[in-house]
Amino acid sequence: xxxxxxxxxxxxxxxxxxxxxxxxxxxGLARATTVLRTAQPGxxxxxxxxx
Amino acid sequence: xxxxxxxxxxxxxRSGAVSSTELVADCLSRIDAxxxxxxxxxxxMADDARAAATRCDFELANGIDRGPLHGVPIxxxxxxxxxxxxxxxxxxxxxxLVATADADVxxxxxxxxxxxxxxTNMHEFAMGPTNEDSAFGAAHHPLxxxxxxxxxxxxxxxxxxxxxxxxxxxxxTGGSIRIPAAACGIVGLKPGYDELPTSGSVPLSRTVDHVxxxxxxxxxxxxxxxxxxxxxxxxxxxxTVPSELRLAVLRGYFCDLLDDDVRRxxxxxxxxxxxxxxxxVDVEIPDTALIAPAYTHIVFGDAAAYHAHAxxxxxxxxxxxxxxxxxMARYVLAEDYVRALDARRLLRRQVDAALHGQQALLLPxxxxxxxxxxxxxLQIGAAQEPVxxxxxxxxxxxxxxxHPAITLPCGTSxxxxxxxLQLAGPIGQTDALLHHARGVEMALGQ
Numbered sequence: 001x002x003x004x005x006x007x008x009x010x011x012x013x014x015x016x017x018x019x020x021x022x023x024x025x026x027x028g029l030a031r032a033t034t035v036l037r038t039a040q041p042g043x044x045x046x047x048x049x050x051x
Numbered sequence: 052x053x054x055x056x057x058x059x060x061x062x063x064x065r066s067g068a069v070s071s072t073e074l075v076a077d078c079l080s081r082i083d084a085x086x087x088x089x090x091x092x093x094x095x096m097a098d099d100a101r102a103a104a105t106r107c108d109f110e111l112a113n114g115i116d117r118g119p120l121h122g123v124p125i126x127x128x129x130x131x132x133x134x135x136x137x138x139x140x141x142x143x144x145x146x147x148l149v150a151t152a153d154a155d156v157x158x159x160x161x162x163x164x165x166x167x168x169x170x171t172n173m174h175e176f177a178m179g180p181t182n183e184d185s186a187f188g189a190a191h192h193p194l195x196x197x198x199x200x201x202x203x204x205x206x207x208x209x210x211x212x213x214x215x216x217x218x219x220x221x222x223x224t225g226g227s228i229r230i231p232a233a234a235c236g237i238v239g240l241k242p243g244y245d246e247l248p249t250s251g252s253v254p255l256s257r258t259v260d261h262v263x264x265x266x267x268x269x270x271x272x273x274x275x276x277x278x279x280x281x282x283x284x285x286x287x288x289x290x291t292v293p294s295e296l297r298l299a300v301l302r303g304y305f306c307d308l309l310d311d312d313v314r315r316x317x318x319x320x321x322x323x324x325x326x327x328x329x330x331x332v333d334v335e336i337p338d339t340a341l342i343a344p345a346y347t348h349i350v351f352g353d354a355a356a357y358h359a360h361a362x363x364x365x366x367x368x369x370x371x372x373x374x375x376x377x378x379m380a381r382y383v384l385a386e387d388y389v390r391a392l393d394a395r396r397l398l399r400r401q402v403d404a405a406l407h408g409q410q411a412l413l414l415p416x417x418x419x420x421x422x423x424x425x426x427x428x429l430q431i432g433a434a435q436e437p438v439x440x441x442x443x444x445x446x447x448x449x450x451x452x453x454h455p456a457i458t459l460p461c462g463t464s465x466x467x468x469x470x471x472l473q474l475a476g477p478i479g480q481t482d483a484l485l486h487h488a489r490g491v492e493m494a495l496g497q
Contacts, residue, residue, distance in 0.1 A: 001384070006382075006384065010382045013382075014378070014382075019375070019378055021375060022375060022378055022379055025375060025376065025379040026379060026382060029347065029351075029379060029382065029383070032343065032344035032347045032348065033344070033348070033384075033387050035340055035341065035344040036341065036344045036345065036348065036387055036390040036391060036394060037387070037390065039338065039340070039341055039390075039394065040390065041338075041341065041390060041393040041394040041396075041397045042389065042390060042392075042393030043393075
């Protein structure tokens with residue numbers, strides 16, 4: 001799931017649960033997730049072996 | 052009244068200059084005088100403490116000596132089970148949950164002769180670094196009650212800084228011992244990961260939680276650490292002489308965003324150590340951008356699992372801010388949690404590499420002094436930064452990597468608020484770190 005799709009789904013779910021104030025926190029989490037995914041510190045299937 | 056260290060109290064108890072009963076009475080009188088203003092304690096165990104002190108005095112008078120903590124009043128963060136009391140974790144969620152046994156570390160303190168004087172206020176479920184969000188009300192900084200004492204072990208730090216206790220037991224998942232210790236001008240030690248047992252405590256993140264002491268001095272932290280390990284000793288920590296100190300200042304991310312007063316205090320301390328013969332080099336951690344994201348995903352993922360049921364069944368019992376953060380935590384995806392675990396391994400290797408050939412890393416503990424209560428953001432230079440991020444910025448790395456780290460006072464701001472200096476050492480070398488920290492403490496004239 002892309003971060004954009006995850007964030008959209010998470011915000012909609014939070015609103016459905018009566019927690020619209022979660023939106024800025026989820027946006028912050030999305031920014032943190034973007035950093036992790038960009039770095040991909042554990043490597044990836046279509047990439048070099050990790051040492 | 053001047054604060055009494057554990058080390059001095061231990062000597063005075065053995066010379067007969069003071070009794071445990073008198074130490075407890077002094078702490079209780081300070082609690083009576085200041086707790087209403089500072090809100091350091093959730094529970095004061097006056098009767099139990101007096102009874103324990105009487106037993107300690109009897110034992111010492113009859114040749115039974117349990118070590119440096121014997122007869123010494125110690126406070127305990129209300130995250131740890133103390134038999135017969137509710138472990139609130141600063142929350143109404145845990146109303147009525149009376150502990151049926153002591154946490155392992157509390158039992159060790161009792162075996163070492165410590166007198167448990169009470170249970171201290173904390174950020175609810177250790178889920179924040181300011182101690183503002185507690186079901187029992189915010190704790191207040193001892194020198195300026197409009198400011199936060201730091202957290203989450205805020206009450207513990209206040210109790211030591213004001214002489215309400217001679218030492219305290221805290222927990223540290225992102226800096227929760229070191230942050231309030233630095234903000235309040237005392238010593239706080241986060242030992243290595245899994246060095247002290249967490250059983251009998253309320254978890255925030257089982258793979259990141261650490262247990263450790265808050266104390267007036269490095270020597271006192273040494274006594275507490277050894278008692279918590281079950282190996283109390285009257286032998287003092289010997290400070291590494293400055294000319295034998297080999298330290299590496301963490302630059303880059305760790306010094307980029309500092310309040311001017313903090314920067315001045317830190318660089319003055321570094322200069323002082325150099326002038327006394329310490330060998331100090333500069334090092335950097337390459338992937339600092341991963342620290343906060345990895346921390347957030349691991350700690351929040353772990354916390355979500357622990358709190359899910361209570362969030363569904365009694366959400367109104369959480370303080371609003373903590374409830375929101377925990378609800379956010381429930382959206383962390385498994386694949387991103389695994390990426391965070393990978394980042395943690397990478398960062399651990401990078402800290403090990405930075406420590407190669409060095410005794411310890413040296414950095415400020417906090418980029419700011421104690422923040423005003425209620426402040427969501429603070430201005431540093433041109434940047435407007437969330438207070439939470441600032442308070443965690445320089446401490447959370449060593450929770451992720453498991454390296455032992457200690458904060459000790461290093462001067463004050465222009466407004467008289469304490470600044471902290473942090474040392475982090477190799478995994479498995481906490482005792483050595485304390486010897487070096489004692490050397491730094493002496494070199495800085497404390």
